[in-house]
Amino acid sequence: MAMKVEAVSTETIKPSSPTPSHLRNFKLCLLDQLAPPFYVPVILFYSSPDDKVVPNSASITGHLKTSLSEALSPFYPLGGRVKGNAIIDCNDEGALYLEAKAHFELSEVRSNPDINQLQQFLPFSPYRVVPNIEKQVIVGIQTNFFDCGGIGIGICICHKIADAASVSAFLTTWSEIALNGIDGEASLITPFLKASELFQPKDINFQMPYGYGAISKEKLSTKRFCFDGESLARFRARFGSATPTRVEAVTALIWKSTVEVARKRPGWNEKYPPSSAAVHPVNIRSRLRPQPLPENALGNLLQNSVAPMIDANEEVELQDFAAG
Template sequence: MVGRLKTSLSDALVEFYPLAGRMKGQIFVDCNDAGILYVEAQAHAILSDIIKSPESGVLDKLTPFPTTGFLSTLQEPLAVQITSFTCGGIAIGMCISHRIADHYSLSSFTKCWAAIARRDDSSLISPVFNSAAQHARFLSKPEKPVAALKLEITTTTSIANPSRVVAVTAFLWSRCAAACKSDASVACHPVNIRGKIPSLTENSFGNLFQMVFAESRGEANWIGLAEKLRSAFVALDVARLLGERGFEVAKENFMEISKLLEKGNVDVFRFSSMCRFPVYEADFGWGKPVWVSYAGVQNKNCVFLFDSVDMERGGVEAWVVLTPQAMDRLQGDLQFLHFTSAFA
């Protein structure tokens, strides 16, 4: 299996050729086919044991680098580690430089790689190129699904059909802010702009997102934060990217988080969602992944959202990164515990 993965990886890089190039500064890639950083590893463990009780330190060992900080010093845009377990299971860990692509682009690459591995030409993707902490994992409880959060929004606001991402982000924002004892906070959330601009297709490759920002002045009610988030999403004006200053507009948007962090008078909570991304469609020829997760993140006040493995029930899995003190408070938050389970 590892041999097939390695061979098909090389073939996939022919399609996604910038990933095999070399970074030149912050915005250019030399597409010189120099290759990626590739690692094979052996783990004397049972894969199902790790999935049942995941720990961030263990998951970090399944990726090419223990933390994402190493990526900023690399010239390779992509690094891949394939780990074989004694039970016969395989874990694929990937690190991609955010200087070249976003999470959706990475999931498209993985889907293409998987199609090549299982020799499914009909599913091949042709990319378009024009364009100091602790971790906690939770799953929505079966009896208290994300639908309960959405229902609370629809019955108390004018929002008719809130998305899972808005509902979960607002709820987690409120609980994380309480855990951090924040008087003022800002939630930052990337928005995929594929489909919002006519020239961008589902397979467009690159950093094709814009950040939206919502501010809280210590509101205790998470429903109010949901309204602010929804307004921020609706107010996103992607048309500005099509003007003469499109590049500058995008650059200024990306730099806004740095400006907020430099101010120091508000707590900045960075959210990122891979919900509805095709990460569970990556069938390399022996079935779809049993679990997809994040690893190697050390920046505090970050939250990463995924579809839960049991997607039909509408659950969302989140990895929350806070300081140890804030994490202790969050794990004792009864409102948080009411809607969540399965700490790791």
């Protein structure tokens, strides 16, 4: 049976306090300018604390909207609009907020997550380029209420101003305000907003053609692989004395497996063997020298780390993929 999600209301949530006029123009840093005009999507699922009692959606929505408004004030660029590829106009136009009804049980999603179905829990498609980014919100939220009383909160934040660490910092602030109020510990959490002083912007007109997407239009298959702690420990032990990190070990396994699958594809050309490389985005905040940046620094403070190329026609051991 198809999982149906129905939007029931849409509104704009503005910051709880106006942005001062001298902070109206927020400069994008150079790394922001090079970021694609997509959105970083996150979906958070919460089971009902009591299966016999369905939470009051009106009360929950009201609390989420109030705390969101408070969180947008210290993260004031998120309540504005991108202008060109240089600044964010911090005009307090606010974030998009949708409430939706999911006419099925949360357990159906958790037991068999499907990438196409998960898109329903987001306020809009995060990967399609729009013709005019200046008219688009920077933050979109969709709160989904399941029949069982569970809740799913889908968040999209524009990649032109935020990477995954930035999204995490904002969600941490929002959640702590929701739990403790603005006068609690959350009042001490404020973003670092000076990345443009370290990575000074340039005159770059970075545009993608309308209709271009981050996800290929080819027929793709998405699968999830779960590794528990015990399995990972046994797997890492197979690498011998040079034990890789968990990320390195799993990356090596996936990399080696994809190369082996590629060799079996029709048309594999051994005369001109293709090369294979693995790429990981790396958070550079703590790695900057001489002065590291705090983890709550807003912006695209990441760089791609590329492992050395591997000749995909050669037999390479698992340890070699981890060493790369």
